[in-house]
Amino acid sequence: MKVALIYGGPSPEAEISRKSAESVERALKKLGHRVLKLELTKELPLKLAAESPDVAFLALHGSPGEDGTVQGLLEIMGIPYTGCGVTTSAVAIDKDLTKRLLKSHGIRVPAGITVFRGQEIPEPAELPCIVKPARVGSSVGLSLVKSQEEFERAVNEALTVDAKALIEEFIEGREITVGVLNGRPLPPVEILTPGELYDYEAKYSDSRTEYVVPAELGRKTQERLCRLAEKAYKVLECRGAVRVDFRLDKYNSPVLLEINTIPGLTERSLLPKAAKAAGMEFEELIAEMLPK
Numbered sequence: 001m002k003v004a005l006i007y008g009g010p011s012p013e014a015e016i017s018r019k020s021a022e023s024v025e026r027a028l029k030k031l032g033h034r035v036l037k038l039e040l041t042k043e044l045p046l047k048l049a050a051e052s053p054d055v056a057f058l059a060l061h062g063s064p065g066e067d068g069t070v071q072g073l074l075e076i077m078g079i080p081y082t083g084c085g086v087t088t089s090a091v092a093i094d095k096d097l098t099k100r101l102l103k104s105h106g107i108r109v110p111a112g113i114t115v116f117r118g119q120e121i122p123e124p125a126e127l128p129c130i131v132k133p134a135r136v137g138s139s140v141g142l143s144l145v146k147s148q149e150e151f152e153r154a155v156n157e158a159l160t161v162d163a164k165a166l167i168e169e170f171i172e173g174r175e176i177t178v179g180v181l182n183g184r185p186l187p188p189v190e191i192l193t194p195g196e197l198y199d200y201e202a203k204y205s206d207s208r209t210e211y212v213v214p215a216e217l218g219r220k221t222q223e224r225l226c227r228l229a230e231k232a233y234k235v236l237e238c239r240g241a242v243r244v245d246f247r248l249d250k251y252n253s254p255v256l257l258e259i260n261t262i263p264g265l266t267e268r269s270l271l272p273k274a275a276k277a278a279g280m281e282f283e284e285l286i287a288e289m290l291p292k
Contacts, residue, residue, distance in 0.1 A: 003033045004053035006070060009040030011062030012140045012161055020265040021059040027286040028057065040065055048077055055291055056081040058262055062137055066262045067093040080291040083240040084261045092236055092261045095166055096134045105235045107228060108255050112168030117159045124151050128170040131155055133162035137260060144170060144197045171247040171255045176215055178229035178244045179263065179274040181288055185226035186274035187214035211270070213277045225254055232259055241289050243271055
């Protein structure tokens with residue numbers, strides 16, 4: 001099968017996308033597919049039209065690409081693609097809209113407010129708090145704020161990479177992520193970071209970050225996390241593979257932080273770790289992600 005592997009582009013997360021694409025390319029070739037690597041540029045539609053791939057594998061992170069734009073292009077061109085559809089991608093890229101939707105379905109999310117570029121920065125309701133861009137992933141622009149002096153700087157930093165930012169309560173507790181593959185929850189993964197936050201450095205460069213796979217949880221807690229991840233998947237009408245991030249508060253109650261509709265596929269990424277805990281090698285995971 002001829003697979004167009006689409007990656008990169010102008011997103012702040014493009015470098016992570018390129019790393020994911022390298023891993024995916026190797027797996028697709030091992031599976032016997034012909035791989036056509038395509039950087040996300042203005043020439044993408046012309047290249048797709050000229051090559052006529054059977055399917056597109058999206059290794060895109062951030063906007064544009066993970067936000068429904070490329071999915072819309074592929075829909076118009078009639079090319080099947082991996083992952084969520086246009087509407088789901090457009091909603092899920094926006095953490096503010098995602099939180100509102102999930103909360104309306106009874107799923108607990110962090111309390112907080114939304115601020116916009118050009119708006120007067122409000123006083124924080126409480127400290128510590130989390131400040132992050134609304135539509136950027138990979139923990140780009142994410143800050144844990146502990147003082148009034150840090151607050152304005154953190155908000156301005158978040159608003160340099162996005163026109164909308166979230167100011168949220170800081171949930172102190174264990175960091176757990178649950179992958180969902182084709183509607184089926186995978187074993188939860190616990191993230192142990194050297195600091196208090198799973199930020200960009202902890203994700204991609206700090207060798208001290210550790211992962212417990214599967215997470216050491218009580219049966220009821222694990223079942224509850226998996227049910228919530230599956231429910232979020234259904235509420236947002238997801239397809240393919242997604243990753244649902246949680247914090248367990250001091251009462252061991254899950255708080256859903258965000259949903260990633262195109263999870264990373266690098267050697268440090270969480271979805272492949274969860275799949276391996278479920279008995280799936282990386283190539284099998286990639287095969288399962290391809291549209292049927």
